[in-house]
Amino acid sequence: MATVFELFIVEEDESYARGGAQAAFAEVDRLEMEMSRFIENSDIARLNSAFSSEIVEVGMEVFDCLSRAVEMCEQTGGAFDISIGALYECWLNEDKTVRQPSEEEVARACQLTGMNHLKLDTESFGVEVLSEGLQLDLGGIGKGFAAEKVAEILREWSLGQALVLAGASSVLSVSVPDGMSGWPIRLRNPSCPSEILARFELTKGALSGSGRQKGQHIIDPREAGIGPVEGRLAAWSMADDAVTADALSTAFMVLEPAEIDDYCLANPQTAAIIIPDDASGKSQRTQAMCFGQWRGINWESD
Amino acid sequence: MSNGIDRRKFMRSSAAAGAGLVLANRALGQADAKKDINVALLGAGAQGQVLMNAIFKLGRDSGIKFRAVCDIWEKGNLSRVSRTLKAYGRYGHAGTAYVDYQEMLEKEKELDAVLVATPDFWHAEHTIACFDKGLHVYCEKEMSNSIESAKNMVLAGRKAEKLLQIGHQRRSNPRYIYCHDKVINEANLLNRITNISGQWHRSREACVDLKWPNGKEIPKETLKKFGYDSMSQFRNWRWYKGLGGGPIVDLGSHQIDVYSWFLDNAVPSSVMASGGVDYWKDHEWYDNAIAIFEFPTKKGLVRATYETLTTNSSNGYYELFMGDQGTLLISESAGRGELYRESWVEEAKWDPWVQKGVVKLEKASVKPEAKAGDDEVDVRESATPALYRMPIEMKVPYHQPHLVNFFESIRGNQTLNCPGEIGYETAVMVLKVNEAIAAGRKIELKPEDFKV
Numbered sequence: 001m002a003t004v005f006e007l008f009i010v011e012e013d014e015s016y017a018r019g020g021a022q023a024a025f026a027e028v029d030r031l032e033m034e035m036s037r038f039i040e041n042s043d044i045a046r047l048n049s050a051f052s053s054e055i056v057e058v059g060m061e062v063f064d065c066l067s068r069a070v071e072m073c074e075q076t077g078g079a080f081d082i083s084i085g086a087l088y089e090c091w092l093n094e095d096k097t098v099r100q101p102s103e104e105e106v107a108r109a110c111q112l113t114g115m116n117h118l119k120l121d122t123e124s125f126g127v128e129v130l131s132e133g134l135q136l137d138l139g140g141i142g143k144g145f146a147a148e149k150v151a152e153i154l155r156e157w158s159l160g161q162a163l164v165l166a167g168a169s170s171v172l173s174v175s176v177p178d179g180m181s182g183w184p185i186r187l188r189n190p191s192c193p194s195e196i197l198a199r200f201e202l203t204k205g206a207l208s209g210s211g212r213q214k215g216q217h218i219i220d221p222r223e224a225g226i227g228p229v230e231g232r233l234a235a236w237s238m239a240d241d242a243v244t245a246d247a248l249s250t251a252f253m254v255l256e257p258a259e260i261d262d263y264c265l266a267n268p269q270t271a272a273i274i275i276p277d278d279a280s281g282k283s284q285r286t287q288a289m290c291f292g293q294w295r296g297i298n299w300e301s302d
Numbered sequence: 303m304s305n306g307i308d309r310r311k312f313m314r315s316s317a318a319a320g321a322g323l324v325l326a327n328r329a330l331g332q333a334d335a336k337k338d339i340n341v342a343l344l345g346a347g348a349q350g351q352v353l354m355n356a357i358f359k360l361g362r363d364s365g366i367k368f369r370a371v372c373d374i375w376e377k378g379n380l381s382r383v384s385r386t387l388k389a390y391g392r393y394g395h396a397g398t399a400y401v402d403y404q405e406m407l408e409k410e411k412e413l414d415a416v417l418v419a420t421p422d423f424w425h426a427e428h429t430i431a432c433f434d435k436g437l438h439v440y441c442e443k444e445m446s447n448s449i450e451s452a453k454n455m456v457l458a459g460r461k462a463e464k465l466l467q468i469g470h471q472r473r474s475n476p477r478y479i480y481c482h483d484k485v486i487n488e489a490n491l492l493n494r495i496t497n498i499s500g501q502w503h504r505s506r507e508a509c510v511d512l513k514w515p516n517g518k519e520i521p522k523e524t525l526k527k528f529g530y531d532s533m534s535q536f537r538n539w540r541w542y543k544g545l546g547g548g549p550i551v552d553l554g555s556h557q558i559d560v561y562s563w564f565l566d567n568a569v570p571s572s573v574m575a576s577g578g579v580d581y582w583k584d585h586e587w588y589d590n591a592i593a594i595f596e597f598p599t600k601k602g603l604v605r606a607t608y609e610t611l612t613t614n615s616s617n618g619y620y621e622l623f624m625g626d627q628g629t630l631l632i633s634e635s636a637g638r639g640e641l642y643r644e645s646w647v648e649e650a651k652w653d654p655w656v657q658k659g660v661v662k663l664e665k666a667s668v669k670p671e672a673k674a675g676d677d678e679v680d681v682r683e684s685a686t687p688a689l690y691r692m693p694i695e696m697k698v699p700y701h702q703p704h705l706v707n708f709f710e711s712i713r714g715n716q717t718l719n720c721p722g723e724i725g726y727e728t729a730v731m732v733l734k735v736n737e738a739i740a741a742g743r744k745i746e747l748k749p750e751d752f753k754v
Contacts, residue, residue: 019513
């Protein structure tokens with residue numbers, strides 16, 4: 001995850017709230033050890049270095065997270081796909097600038113993309129890796145997953161009046177504090193930070209944002225052969241839980257507006273905003289497109 | 303399995319080589335002729351859960367079956383771990399929960415071994431009770447908070463003729479075994495080791511007292527019965543005299559154990575130390591400690607320093623072995639391992655070990671070369687030492703190989719990497735640090751101080 005988690009907790013006893021936060025952060029640290037692909041003995045690193053047909057026994061949490069990732073891949077028609085790691089390694093340098101791979105490299109990376117390379121054994125917590133070289137990256141779902149675990153711990157501590165921030169890009173409302181109508185949320189236009197795109201109150205569920213910095217590229221796992229494109233500037237998604245929201249914002253970076261519309265219609269608890277391609281300088285607020293619950297909303301002006 | 307004998311042979315040789323441990327774990331997963339070992343977890347806190355999870359990741363065919371779990375925190379760790387064990391029921395685990403360890407040992411008739419991960423001051427009583435029932439014991443470090451009790455554990459194990467593995471898990475870590483066997487002993491790349499330093503610096507944030515959710519307290523009478531004044535003391539026992547040993551014992555012990563191991567299990571002839579309760583309030587044990595040991599070895603004296611902090615995380619944790627020809631930096635922390643050749647040592651001296659694949663040259667030494675005929679002296683920065691790496695990774699949970707070593711020793715396929723006698727030596731070394739701080743003077747040690 002390699003990100004900073006923050007918590008807002010409403011509670012009279014500050015020291016008690018800190019105690020709960022400490023327990024929650026400890027859980028995030030523990031999950032990082034299981035889920036980071038950069039830690040050589042994490043479950044994800046073990047899967048990424050598995051040989052063909054090897055069954056890797058993973059922890060319960062990683063198994064849950066992988067199961068959710070499979071669901072989200074299916075739900076988004078492959079636009080969200082954690083097996084995208086090989087494509088990223090093939091097409092992008094570490095700073096996300098484009099590199100020029102050979103045809104063989106591209107073919108191999110395409111071949112290794114797809115959740116069909118992974119078989120989850122629901123009878124145990126074993127994960128079979130069907131193709132050696134598969135590179136899983138929980139970047140688009142791990143934060144949301146950890147945020148849900150944090151919420152679980154806060155509820156256990158009776159600290160439910162809380163907001164979980166996973167990096168700057170994912171927020172989860174555990175519940176709204178007494179006397180408040182919702183957590184105040186603000187979305188800015190990334191190409192023009194002084195411009196507020198939307199202001200609203202998050203009552204339940206989660207909100208997640210994805211975007212790219214100038215010069216960075218994104219890859220559509222469904223169009224693996226095409227390689228990186230500058231593509232969409234930003235996408236936000238709202239959903240009932242942080243895992244879904246996190247995965248959706250990643251998918252909404254590459255799904256066509258009509259596909260996002262379909263998704264939000266089929267899943268009534270979801271909503272999305274996207275800022276289209278940024279080919280000619282700064283995107284305007286008027287260009288932002290809203291979907292689902294946010295469709296047709298007239299955002300209060302600044 | 304038709305090749306059962308070959309596999310066992312492989313297990314034995316891999317234990318010696320270390321490098322094969324990862325493969326050995328794969329072999330474990332495929333075995334069908336494994337004798338089941340029934341275990342109980344005694345102490346279900348953070349460390350107990352680490353051990354449990356490392357065992358789960360051996361897979362459903364490991365033959366290791368949890369039968370029960372015991373912890374006095376019924377509404378906390380006990381219910382959490384019991385729930386988890388039940389979730390793994392299809393692996394053959396059972397999560398029968400006990401608050402009282404005596405009741406567990408009485409009622410669970412099928413046990414072969416117990417994993418003891420309770421606070422240090424309980425280790426001796428728990429371990430000895432298990433031996434009395436004829437069970438093997440994997441006991442977390444520190445073996446005990448008292449030298450006398452640690453000694454009694456070893457004696458009880460000998461009397462019962464059962465195995466006692468102490469949880470210094472680096473002893474089974476393939477990266478550490480590689481450094482010990484290959485880099486230091488076989489290739490002798492450091493040559494004469496003269497000094498060792500090491501540290502575990504932990505950030506203030508990671509050392510804040512632990513709390514507990516409202517309504518989940520342990521009843522007062524239970525706390526009292528098991529030796530705690532309060533729920534806060536139970537959660538933070540490591541800081542209290544009579545319960546734990548403070549950071550030098552919690553953190554330093556692992557690393558000081560490696561000092562001794564890499565010096566062929568040498569024991570120190572003296573220790574001096576400084577430390578204090580300088581930062582944290584309401585703690586009894588020293589929140590920072592700096593120790594100096596003198597290790598007499600066959601090759602000469604090795605002077606070693608060790609430092610542990612609980613206010614600052616600068617440079618994390620590692621052990622640094624310094625010889626007159628090279629330096630080895632090793633840490634349990636994923637991927638942290640470096641080897642430097644002193645710049646005066648010719649590259650050709652290490653080349654054969656690079657050819658053999660024992661070490662990999664990552665960055666050659668940058669050395670100014672004197673050209674024939676030059677009539678001026680070219681002055682520039684001094685040569686940087688060449689950087690080498692060990693071609694070995696740790697691909698399984700940190701504690702897993704040490705647990706496997708314990709289970710395979712029960713099955714008769716391996717011998718313990720950290721038996722009670724070794725754990726005892728380490729316990730003496732670290733407990734003497736606290737004694738030296740309290741006494742404010744150098745403490746001389748004799749070889750017999752480390753013998754049981």
